[in-house]
Structure formats: C-alpha cells, structure tokens
Amino acid sequence: MHGHEAPAGSEGLHGNDTIKVCVTFPPKINSAGIWENITSPSVILNYTLPLLELQMLLAFFITHLIHFFLNRLGLGIPILASQIIAGLMLGPMMLGNVDAFKLISFPPDLDLQVIDTTAVFGFAFFLFLMGVKMDVKRAFNTGKTAKMIGILSFLVPFIFGLIVNYGLMGEKNLSNEVKVERVAITLSASLTSVSVIACLLSELKILNSELGHLALSSAIVGDLSSIIIFLGISLPKRWTASLPVALMNIGAMILFIIVLVFVIRPFMFWIIRRTPQGKPVEDKYICMVILLAFGCALYAHFFDRSPIFGAFLFGLAVPDGPPLGSALVDKFECFVSGSMLLLFVTTASIRVDPMRLFADPAEVEFSAILGVVTFLAKFIGTFIPSFCSKMPLKDSLALALIMTSKGIVELSVSSNLKDTKIIQDATYCVLILGILLNSTLVPILVKFLYDPISRKYAGYQKRNIMHLKPDSELRILACVHKPENVVALIGFLNTTCPTEESPNVVYVLHLMELTGRDTPVFITHQKEMIAGSSYENFIMAFNQYEQNNCGLVTMNAFTAISPPDMMHEDICTMALDKQTSLILLPFHRKWSIDGSIETENNAIRKLNCSVLETCPCSIGILIDRDNACTRMLTKSPSRSSCYSVCMIFIGGKDDREALTLAKRMSKDTRLSLTVIHFVSGEEGESNYMLDWEEMLDDQVLKDVKDSQTGEYGEIMYMEEIVRDGPQAAEIVKSIVDGYDLVIVGRRYGVQSIQTQGLSEWGELPEFGVIGDLLASIDLQSTTSVLVVQQQHYVDVDVDKN
Structure with missing residues (x-):
C-alpha cells in the first residue's frame, strides 16, 4: 500500500482538511476472470475495472427499470428524475444500508473513487x-x-x-x-x-x-x-x-x-x-x-x-x-x-x-x-x-x-x-x-x-418588413426547388434595393426530396468549396448576385434533403434560427411562353400552404410568368423607371406589409412604383376594429399620398372606387399588363366590399381573392406577381400592426 498525506492548507475535494489516501501499488486493474479463484469468484471485484463495470451495470439497469415504470404513467417524466431515483436507491436510503450489497458493489476501501x-x-x-x-x-x-x-x-x-x-x-x-x-x-x-x-x-x-x-x-x-x-x-x-x-x-x-x-x-x-x-x-x-x-x-x-x-x-x-x-x-x-x-x-x-x-x-x-x-x-x-x-x-x-x-x-x-x-x-x-x-x-x-404541434412557430417577436428599423439589415430566406427558380428569385432580389444603412442578408435554402436514404441531411455550403459540387450552379448564381451588389448583400447557402411532408419544418426552423423578416417561396406552377401551364407540382403547393400556416415571419410567394422578374437583371443603372411595379392596396395587415416592401423597392432609381388603392366609396358600419384598421392603413399610406417623389423615389398614387368583386376583377385585368410586377397582400379570409363575390370562384384560395385572380390560368398575362402575408402573432385579439 502507498499512503499520501495531503499537506495542510491544500484545497482539494475535501477543502482545507488534512486527509490520508491509501491506494494499492501497483494498482490492480484487470482480473483473470472468475476462474482466478473458483471457490470465491467475487475476488474479481478487488480489481478496479470489473468493479467499475458492475457499478455501471447496476446504475444502468436500475435507472432504466425505474424509467420504464414511470413512462407507463404517461406524464413524460424525464430520464434525469429516474437517474436521481436510481442513485437514491443505491445509496444509504435503500440498498446502501444492506451490508452484503455495499461490501460487494461499493467496498469501503475503494469507495466511489x-x-x-x-x-x-x-x-x-x-x-x-x-x-x-x-x-x-x-x-x-x-x-x-x-x-x-x-x-x-x-x-x-x-x-x-x-x-x-x-x-x-x-x-x-x-x-x-x-x-x-x-x-x-x-x-x-x-x-x-x-x-x-x-x-x-x-x-x-x-x-x-x-x-x-x-x-x-x-x-x-x-x-x-x-x-x-x-x-x-x-x-x-x-x-x-x-x-x-x-x-x-x-x-x-x-x-x-x-x-x-x-x-x-x-x-x-x-x-x-x-x-x-x-x-x-x-x-x-x-x-x-x-x-x-x-x-x-x-x-x-x-x-x-x-x-x-x-x-x-x-x-x-x-x-x-x-x-x-x-x-x-x-x-x-x-x-x-x-x-x-x-x-x-x-x-x-x-x-x-x-x-x-x-x-x-x-x-x-x-x-x-x-x-x-x-x-x-x-x-x-x-x-x-x-x-x-x-x-x-x-x-x-x-x-x-x-x-x-x-x-x-x-x-x-x-x-x-x-x-x-x-x-x-x-x-x-x-x-x-x-x-x-x-x-x-x-x-x-x-x-x-404548451402544445408543441400547433404553437411551434408561433410568433412573439416582430419579424416582418413593416417593423424593421430603417438602419437594420433585411434578412431574407429564399427557397429553391429547381434551376428555373434561381433566376426568378435573383431578379426579384435585385428589386429590394439594399443600401449601406439597410443591407440584405440572403439565406438560400435548396430543398431536395429525400430518396435512397432514411435520414434527412442538412448541408451548409462554404463559398470556397463550391466548385465541383452537385449544387454548383445555383450557388454560383447567388454568389454572382452577391458580388454584383458590392458589399450591400451577404449570401449564405444551404441544402436540406428531407421528405416532402417535412420540408416546411426545414424552412420554418431556418427562418426562426436566422431571424429572417421575409421568406420567398416559388410558385408551384411553371408557365410556358404563351401563358399556359407547362408543369404543375402539387407537392410544392402543399408545402407553400404548410409554410403559410406555420411560418414565424412574413412570406412572399413569387409567381414568375414569362421570366418577368428576370427583366430587372437587364435594366441599365443609368436609366430610371424602366422596371414598373404596381401595388394593389385594399387594406389590412397583409396589404400594409406588401406596401412597406414596395416602398423599400421604390428607392431604386431603376424602378417605378404605382400604388392603386381600391376604396369602396361607401360609409361602412362603425366598428372599433374596422376604425382601427382604417387608421393603420391611413398611416402607412400617408407618406405615399403626401410625397410621391422623395425618400421613396418615384411613386404614383391612384384611387379606384370599387363597389364589388366583379368590378375589382375587371380593373385588375385591365391594368395588369402595364407592369412587370404586381404586389398584393394575401388577405386570406378577410371580407370586404371591394372583393365581395369573388371568393366563390377561387381556384387557389390560399392566395386570397386578388392573389388567386392574378395567379389564375384565365388571366392571359406575362406579368409576375408577389403575394405577401405578414407574420402571424399568437393570441392577438386586436392587431395593432
């Protein structure tokens, strides 16, 4: 035996006490097995490794036995509680008081060292x-x-x-x-x-x-x-x-x-x-x-x-x-x-x-x-x-x-x-x-x-464009399914007018269906290692977009490979983790040159609906007809007002979010913005909620009405008196071809005089009445559309947005 006396004043596991520790020298670690002493097999427990294995086995067995019975209660008691109870059972409270058990499992000479x-x-x-x-x-x-x-x-x-x-x-x-x-x-x-x-x-x-x-x-x-x-x-x-x-x-x-x-x-x-x-x-x-x-x-x-x-x-x-x-x-x-x-x-x-x-x-x-x-x-x-x-x-x-x-x-x-x-x-x-x-x-x-299923991405903090500070960066999550989505998204991103005071941070998420494996995969792409990868084309395109904006844009690329039913989880989780203000989703239809539908993917439509229901920030679904969004890529910086955008405003938080985005875009001198306000022309019934909504609408429209050229660049404001839904549809059809891009709020489930009677004929109800009209195959147009939904909040009785 080798003894060591700790010097007075040394502080170890026992504070300032002077203690004496005795250990066997040379240490006995491995035994020869139970055959070392056939008459007394327990002699193997004099060695540290077999004793440690026995102690680990006891702790593991008792813990999981306890946890098995606690799980039967269906209360969701965590494993930590079972581990503590197992320790209490092995200690002086129960088994530790049994001399035979203590002598075999936790001998006094070795203790718990x-x-x-x-x-x-x-x-x-x-x-x-x-x-x-x-x-x-x-x-x-x-x-x-x-x-x-x-x-x-x-x-x-x-x-x-x-x-x-x-x-x-x-x-x-x-x-x-x-x-x-x-x-x-x-x-x-x-x-x-x-x-x-x-x-x-x-x-x-x-x-x-x-x-x-x-x-x-x-x-x-x-x-x-x-x-x-x-x-x-x-x-x-x-x-x-x-x-x-x-x-x-x-x-x-x-x-x-x-x-x-x-x-x-x-x-x-x-x-x-x-x-x-x-x-x-x-x-x-x-x-x-x-x-x-x-x-x-x-x-x-x-x-x-x-x-x-x-x-x-x-x-x-x-x-x-x-x-x-x-x-x-x-x-x-x-x-x-x-x-x-x-x-x-x-x-x-x-x-x-x-x-x-x-x-x-x-x-x-x-x-x-x-x-x-x-x-x-x-x-x-x-x-x-x-x-x-x-x-x-x-x-x-x-x-x-x-x-x-x-x-x-x-x-x-x-x-x-x-x-x-x-x-x-x-x-x-x-x-x-x-x-x-x-x-x-x-x-x-x-x-x-707390219900994790229905409340998982419920929003408490304001993550939208409307509440973004003027000097804050705009964080955008752009989702890509196919190569044709890339050019349309980059074309739209070019209209968002990043500045030194408010740059863009773009997170590109390439969504791929999981096939040939069981486990979903999430890949973070490094800019230095793009060449030669299977994701080279789409990442290089966004890299070029970043370089063209000379430090006003930061781009990060990711790929998520998961089952289609779980893709919305990848999108919402990344949006929440990166604290984005806007998610850009591509439309589920691809249009041919003549305006007809070339392909339609219902899985993407289902994904978009899931994201609209659960997203933690604002969303924009981009409908690119005839590559209209890509025209912004070819506009000359020396020419002004050559990319025309129209924002159709009726009222409500989605329209206010869409108008805020449109005003940000109008700061680009290459872009002209027209805001068309559909007003009913009738005095509605007095109601606190309606009055509050109208006040918020007036507030967001105020600077557009007062200063049509100024901070926000070239803006034209127009009012159209609309008495019912069919009249609104006629106006939309008559003006849509005059613009490269039309921005509307989703306004899902919102009733108003201006859209009355249109919801019964909807083909894509998840887009709202005006969004559905603009996305319809019956609308023979090459104008692209962005349908915007503002971030949802939890249990907000009065929306003060």
Whole structure:
C-alpha cells in the first residue's frame, strides 16, 4: 500500500482538511476472470475495472427499470428524475444500508473513487458537447425581451435570496462557514443554466419553436449574468488570499481565451475547409479535437479553474453545425448522454442520506425556504416581462416554468459544494431532493400549458418588413426547388434595393426530396468549396448576385434533403434560427411562353400552404410568368423607371406589409412604383376594429399620398372606387399588363366590399381573392406577381400592426 498525506492548507475535494489516501501499488486493474479463484469468484471485484463495470451495470439497469415504470404513467417524466431515483436507491436510503450489497458493489476501501472519476470525465465531455451545440452569437443578437428575461431570471431570485439570507432569517453569531454556505446556496438556487434548458427543450421537442428560441436566448443571457456576478464575488477573495497567484491565474485564463479565439477556432475552420463538400470529417481530425478538449481541461485545472470549465470553453470555440460540430455531436452524444452522464447523476445522488435531514433541522428549514423563495422569485421575474411583452398567458407561464428548471448543472454545482465542504450533508440532501422535484414537475406542467404541434412557430417577436428599423439589415430566406427558380428569385432580389444603412442578408435554402436514404441531411455550403459540387450552379448564381451588389448583400447557402411532408419544418426552423423578416417561396406552377401551364407540382403547393400556416415571419410567394422578374437583371443603372411595379392596396395587415416592401423597392432609381388603392366609396358600419384598421392603413399610406417623389423615389398614387368583386376583377385585368410586377397582400379570409363575390370562384384560395385572380390560368398575362402575408402573432385579439 502507498499512503499520501495531503499537506495542510491544500484545497482539494475535501477543502482545507488534512486527509490520508491509501491506494494499492501497483494498482490492480484487470482480473483473470472468475476462474482466478473458483471457490470465491467475487475476488474479481478487488480489481478496479470489473468493479467499475458492475457499478455501471447496476446504475444502468436500475435507472432504466425505474424509467420504464414511470413512462407507463404517461406524464413524460424525464430520464434525469429516474437517474436521481436510481442513485437514491443505491445509496444509504435503500440498498446502501444492506451490508452484503455495499461490501460487494461499493467496498469501503475503494469507495466511489474510480466511478466518480469516470462520472466527472463524462460530465466534462457532456458540457464540451453542449458548448459545441451552443451559438454564443445568440446572446448578442437577441431582442430586448430575451435580454430582460435573462437578466431578471438571475437577478430577481438572487436579490430575494439575499433578503431571505440576511433580512428575514438573518441570525446573529453565525459562523463564517454557515454564512458562506448560505451565500453558496443562494447562488446555486439563482442559476439559469442554458445546458439544462436546452436538454429540457429537446426532451419536450420544442427546441426549434419560437418559445424554445426565446428560452435559449434568455438562458444564455442569464448564464452570462451569473458568471459576471460570480466573478465579482470570488475575485476579491482570491486577491486577498494571494494577489500574485490570482493575477497569474487571471492572466492565464485571458491568454487561454485569446488562444481559443485567434488560434484554435481558425484551426477548426481550416479543418472544415479541408473537408470535401457533403463528406464527413476525417477521424484523425475528430481525434485531434477531442485531445485538444482534454488539453484545455487540464490547462484550466492547472490554473485553479475547474477542468469542466476549460472543456466547455473549448466547446464554444468549435463551429456549431455541419460538418465539424455535427460530426462531434453525432459520434459522441449518444454515448455521453446515455452512459457517462447517467454515471454522473447516479454518483451525485448516491451520496444523499435522508437521515442527515434530522441532524441539523435549522439548516434544512433555511434551505427549503430559500429554495421555495428563489423558485417563486425566478418564476415571477420571468413571467412579468414576458407577459408584458404581449406573450399569451399560457406561453408566459410555460416560459417562466422553463426558466426555473433545474438539472444536471445544478446537480454538479451542489456536488462540488459538498466535495469542497462548503455545504453540509443535510443541505446537500435538500438540494438534491429539490432538483428531483423540480425536474419531475416542470416538464409535466410545461406540457400541460404548451402544445408543441400547433404553437411551434408561433410568433412573439416582430419579424416582418413593416417593423424593421430603417438602419437594420433585411434578412431574407429564399427557397429553391429547381434551376428555373434561381433566376426568378435573383431578379426579384435585385428589386429590394439594399443600401449601406439597410443591407440584405440572403439565406438560400435548396430543398431536395429525400430518396435512397432514411435520414434527412442538412448541408451548409462554404463559398470556397463550391466548385465541383452537385449544387454548383445555383450557388454560383447567388454568389454572382452577391458580388454584383458590392458589399450591400451577404449570401449564405444551404441544402436540406428531407421528405416532402417535412420540408416546411426545414424552412420554418431556418427562418426562426436566422431571424429572417421575409421568406420567398416559388410558385408551384411553371408557365410556358404563351401563358399556359407547362408543369404543375402539387407537392410544392402543399408545402407553400404548410409554410403559410406555420411560418414565424412574413412570406412572399413569387409567381414568375414569362421570366418577368428576370427583366430587372437587364435594366441599365443609368436609366430610371424602366422596371414598373404596381401595388394593389385594399387594406389590412397583409396589404400594409406588401406596401412597406414596395416602398423599400421604390428607392431604386431603376424602378417605378404605382400604388392603386381600391376604396369602396361607401360609409361602412362603425366598428372599433374596422376604425382601427382604417387608421393603420391611413398611416402607412400617408407618406405615399403626401410625397410621391422623395425618400421613396418615384411613386404614383391612384384611387379606384370599387363597389364589388366583379368590378375589382375587371380593373385588375385591365391594368395588369402595364407592369412587370404586381404586389398584393394575401388577405386570406378577410371580407370586404371591394372583393365581395369573388371568393366563390377561387381556384387557389390560399392566395386570397386578388392573389388567386392574378395567379389564375384565365388571366392571359406575362406579368409576375408577389403575394405577401405578414407574420402571424399568437393570441392577438386586436392587431395593432
């Protein structure tokens, strides 16, 4: 045996205590099997590897047995709860009190040293993968609502926790250890972990929903807030203990971050460039990345930081998505989440001894009260700003519950606090049982409040052209099915008039039907690797569009290969992820030169209808007749008003969105815009909703009426008195041939005098009455059409758009 006495003052897993650790030398790892001692086969458990395998088998078997029975309840209880319960069963609460079981499975001389080390390795690997999947830019690109929710979700419970700590339950003559313990509990209870929330959203299948994106963005902001507060509390103590050492550690971590950003991250992009388009990353590069992750963990540990922190930071430096980030997640996530993470949760909860709750009733009472207060404070601190931001009541409640969720990170924090002897055993029991209760109830309540099927892409934030700030970039998602779509889309994009103050960011999504394989594929195209790929033609065309606009346009290309019934999920998910204001969809018909239908694809029509119903932003469906949209490509910049656009305005939010887009287009000197306002000429019945709509219509028309030449370039405004639908149809047919492009609002299901009587004859009802008329085969015209629908909002009783 080899003994080692830790020097006094060293801080390890046992704080400042002097401990003696005895290990067998040389270490006994592999056994010769059960035949080593036939009379006593259990001798193999004196070796660390067979013992570890037995402990892993027990944890795995009991966890999945519990989860099997809990699933029968149909409540959707997450696997984390089953893992904690399994740890409680293996611990002193149940099987840990059986001497024979404890002697065989968890012998006192070996304790949990090996399985603990394996579990921490698994947790570090888990956080590394979470860092790989995390988009840090989301924290800086979030709206005011997400930032406010993120900050308040940490500050409100932290402040109320301190009030409980020092105000309501403050006791005199408390020892420094108790004071430190209570502050640590307050910090732990106030945490908002993005890793935990991401796992919860994934398990609830709402990770790509609008609610999921808002929760993730808020969690990232909350995580950053907690890190800042923690550093503000811990740094002065480190400076007081040893200023030179503290400065050296801080400098080392700053250097570490600089190397991550300016050396390691560019190296990752080099790996991506070395990977052929559509091919997996080579295994040698995967191994290099994993070795670098372990190296970063060791570096952080050497400079007085948790190795887990180093692995997580390195994960953030790895570019998310395909090909590298996706390859790492695909290769290791199942193993880490299914096996290694299970060990970490089990070993953390196996040390819970409920009998300790009776040893210190005062601390148990304080921990329980603090847990309830911080939970309610975090819930209210999230609910109020979300509800005040006009989110529906149920969604606000669901978001508040999501932000209060506890999981693997809080379990790790509690375990670390116990290891360093900052908290006592009784407090540790309360924290773990609280995490168990929270992780069981929160998913059930969120499922009750939020329907992921009907509300997945429900909009809370304004992602449309009308509410776009004048100096903001216009983000457009252009969808491509076939080569003929490319020229039409680029022709239309040329009319959107990007400027230095408001440039265009175009995301091109090539949609392909999944054939010959089971798994959908999503490809991110790199501009340096286009040549020779099967997607070369359409990407090169958009690249040329980007170059022709001299820095006013940024283009990113993607390909989604999926079943036709799932394509709308790809479109809506990308629109939500990229925060686009407009989705451009091609029409399902291809026209021949004589104006007849050449081909018709009902699958594309079904896809367009699905996107219209579920999209998280505004939509434009482009009907290109006789390549009319491509005429803009050939217009000379020196000539003005040679591409004519007409916007037919009746009223409503879709028409207001269409007019806003048309006004943006009119800033191009090569384009002339005519706005034709269909007015009924009759006084309608007084109604609050109608009066409000008319006021909004007048507001968006005001600058067109007052200044027909000015900020928006050349605009002609006309009013046509229309008394019924047939008269509107006649006017549309008479004017349509005079323009290259006609823009209309969808106005689906909106009744008005100007369109009365036309809906009964509709061929394409999803386009609205005027859109259907312009898309009809009976209209012998070569004019292209854009049908615009403004973003839908959730549970808005009065549309104030």
